[in-house]
Amino acid sequence: MYxxxxxxxxxxxxxxxxxxxxxxxxxxxxxxxxxxxxxxxxAEALLAAATNTKRxxxxxxxxxxxxxxxxxxxxxxxxxxxxxxxxxDVLAFERGLSFRGLYHVLGxxxxxMDGVGPEQLHLTELLNRLRDSSVNEVILATSSTIEGEATxxxxxxxxxxxxVGVSRLATGVPVGGDLDYVDEVTLSRxxxxxxxx
Amino acid sequence: MYxxxxxxxxxxxxxxxxxxxxxxxxxxxxxxxxxxxxxxxxAEALLAAATNTKRxxxxxxxxxxxxxxxxxxxxxxxxxxxxxxxxxDVLAFERGLSFRGLYHVLGxxxxxMDGVGPEQLHLTELLNRLRDSSVNEVILATSSTIEGEATxxxxxxxxxxxxVGVSRLATGVPVGGDLDYVDEVTLSRxxxxxxxx
Numbered sequence: 509m510y511x512x513x514x515x516x517x518x519x520x521x522x523x524x525x526x527x528x529x530x531x532x533x534x535x536x537x538x539x540x541x542x543x544x545x546x547x548x549x550x551a552e553a554l555l556a557a558a559t560n561t562k563r564x565x566x567x568x569x570x571x572x573x574x575x576x577x578x579x580x581x582x583x584x585x586x587x588x589x590x591x592x593x594x595x596x597d598v599l600a601f602e603r604g605l606s607f608r609g610l611y612h613v614l615g616x617x618x619x620x621m622d623g624v625g626p627e628q629l630h631l632t633e634l635l636n637r638l639r640d641s642s643v644n645e646v647i648l649a650t651s652s653t654i655e656g657e658a659t660x661x662x663x664x665x666x667x668x669x670x671x672v673g674v675s676r677l678a679t680g681v682p683v684g685g686d687l688d689y690v691d692e693v694t695l696s697r698x699x700x701x702x703x704x705x
Numbered sequence: 706m707y708x709x710x711x712x713x714x715x716x717x718x719x720x721x722x723x724x725x726x727x728x729x730x731x732x733x734x735x736x737x738x739x740x741x742x743x744x745x746x747x748a749e750a751l752l753a754a755a756t757n758t759k760r761x762x763x764x765x766x767x768x769x770x771x772x773x774x775x776x777x778x779x780x781x782x783x784x785x786x787x788x789x790x791x792x793x794d795v796l797a798f799e800r801g802l803s804f805r806g807l808y809h810v811l812g813x814x815x816x817x818m819d820g821v822g823p824e825q826l827h828l829t830e831l832l833n834r835l836r837d838s839s840v841n842e843v844i845l846a847t848s849s850t851i852e853g854e855a856t857x858x859x860x861x862x863x864x865x866x867x868x869v870g871v872s873r874l875a876t877g878v879p880v881g882g883d884l885d886y887v888d889e890v891t892l893s894r895x896x897x898x899x900x901x902x
Contacts, residue, residue, distance in 0.1 A: 509799045511769040517754035520747045524732050535721050537793055539751060540758045540767065547755030550717045551748035554736060557714035558744030561737045570737065572708040596734055602706045 514540060566637070568613040568630050570595045578602075578611060585609045589637065590647045591663060593617050593656065597649065609647075612637065617655040618662055626662060634663070638670040645673040652679055711737060763834070765810040765827050767792045775799075775808060782806045786834065787844045788860060790814050790853065794846065806844075809834065814852035815859055823859060831860070835867040842870040849876055 510518070514536055521532035539547050563569070564576035571577070578584060578598070588609030592598060593616055601607045614629040637643065646667055650656035664674050680698035681690050690698075707715070711733055718729035736744050760766070761773035768774070775781060775795070785806030789795060790813055798804045811826040834840065843864055847853035861871050877895035878887050887895075 509774075509796055511758055511767055511773075513750070513753040513757040513769060514767060517750040520750040525735050526728050526731055531723050533793065533796075534723060536754060537767075537791075538722050539755055542755075544752070544755045547751045551751045553710070553714040553717040554744045554748045554751075555741070556710040557733060558736055558739075558741045560710040561708055570708055570711060570734075572710060576708075577706075594734075596730065599706055599730075 563613075567611045568595075568615060568633070569598045569611055583608075587642055588645045588647065589634075589643050590649050591634065592649050593651060593659070601649070609645075614650070614659065617650055617653070617659040619655040626666075629659070631663070631666060635667065635670065638667060638672055643672055645675060648674065648676045652677075760810075764808045765792075765812060765830070766795045766808055780805075784839055785842045785844065786831075786840050787846050788831065789846050790848060790856070798846070806842075811847070811856065814847055814850070814856040816852040823863075826856070828860070828863060832864065832867065835864060835869055840869055842872065845871065845873045849874075 509515075517536045517539070518529070518532045521527055521535055522529050524532075527535070539550070560572045561570050562572065564571040564579055565574050566579040567576060569576045569578065573580070585608045589612050590601060590607060590609055591612045591614060592601070593614050595613055598611050598613060601611070612630065612634050614631070614634075616624050616629060618624060618626055618629070634646075638646070646663075648660040648663055650659045650663075660676055664676075667674060678701060679694065680701055681687065681694065687695070706712075714733045714736070715726070715729045718724055718732055719726050721729075724732070736747070757769050758767050759769065761768040761776055762771050763776040764773060766773045766775065770777070782805045786809050787798060787804060787806055788809045788811060789798070790811050792810055795808050795810065798808070809827065809831050811828070811831075813821050813826060815821060815823055815826070831843075835843070843860075845857040845860055847856045847860075857873055861873075864871060875898060876891065877898055878884065878891065884892070
């Protein structure tokens with residue numbers, strides 16, 4: 509019903525995560541209304557990002573250079589490595605500004621259902637980093653999901669021979685969280701992990 | 706915190722309607738993960754749509770040709786013109802397949818708050834179509850908002866001298882609508898517009 513090139517754009521847009529047919533239509537009509545100048549700008553930004561963004565050769569976080577801004581920063585604490593699933597998790601920590609160590613991005617979590625085994629994750633590279641450097645703690649910051657927990661357990665066993673300390677993020681009630689809205693598993697874990705005042 | 710070209714893409718994406726910073730981040734990371742091939746495809750679709758999509762010279766709906774598929778279709782009923790605000794409204798009617806007449810896209814609704822007066826809408830062109838053709842009914846299908854109602858009233862007066870029939874879409878309870886969820890103004894309008902069985 510729409511002109512061919514517009515229908516094609518809607519189709520391409522609706523493949524993006526979180527964009528349904530209705531949002532795709534809205535965005536496509538918006539771009540057509542704004543004209544070729546805006547479309548050109550967005551197209552260039554897309555190509556530049558997809559072409560220039562590489563993985564840091566040390567931690568596999570996103571970077572335009574060989575080393576990401578964290579790995580390249582001489583003031584970071586090189587004795588602690590925080591292991592996360594995805595590059596966006598690095599950003600979540602960096603927003604907080606409280607962690608001063610390094611990261612290691614696995615590129616996912618072990619999930620037999622999705623055909624992701626340990627060999628698909630950057631685990632060999634993690635072991636190499638532990639072997640070569642002065643790291644004395646590995647913080648397992650994978651998600652608090654079944655896959656994330658399984659991955660954390662797997663890595664804890666894997667890095668044990670390296671003789672570094674291994675820790676896991678605390679599970680509990682989120683700050684500002686109303687107890688009434690916290691699920692029972694989280695509440696039970698928060699109770700197990702209670703600390704003395 | 707993100708590499709420059711990725712941050713730029715997120716910024717561009719978050720200017721799109723319905724895309725907040727979180728969605729922009731998700732889409733940008735998705736595009737980077739999928740690589741330059743997918744980005745290239747989306748970029749080309751964007752440019753093609755923005756460059757090729759023009760306005761139909763007759764009804765101002767979107768088209769890649771001089772005339773849109775509705776205006777160019779010889780089997781459409783040329784005695785009825787359905788006046789709508791935006792190209793997406795044409796699609797809403799076309800999805801239903803029950804309307805067989807022509808359209809006229811105004812390009813908005815009269816809205817003094819947004820600085821849109823009658824002269825910004827394709828009204829002269831509507832009058833020209835009424836003068837030249839065999840149209841005997843104009844259906845005012847602008848939105849049921851204050852601006853849409855004002856626009857409908859304005860057009861009704863404007864086209865009166867042309868001597869064609871003017872009608873307005875019915876207002877009432879949507880099909881499948883639970884009365885409990887219908888607002889009082891709609892309900893009162895539905896009551897006013899009740900028909901005998």
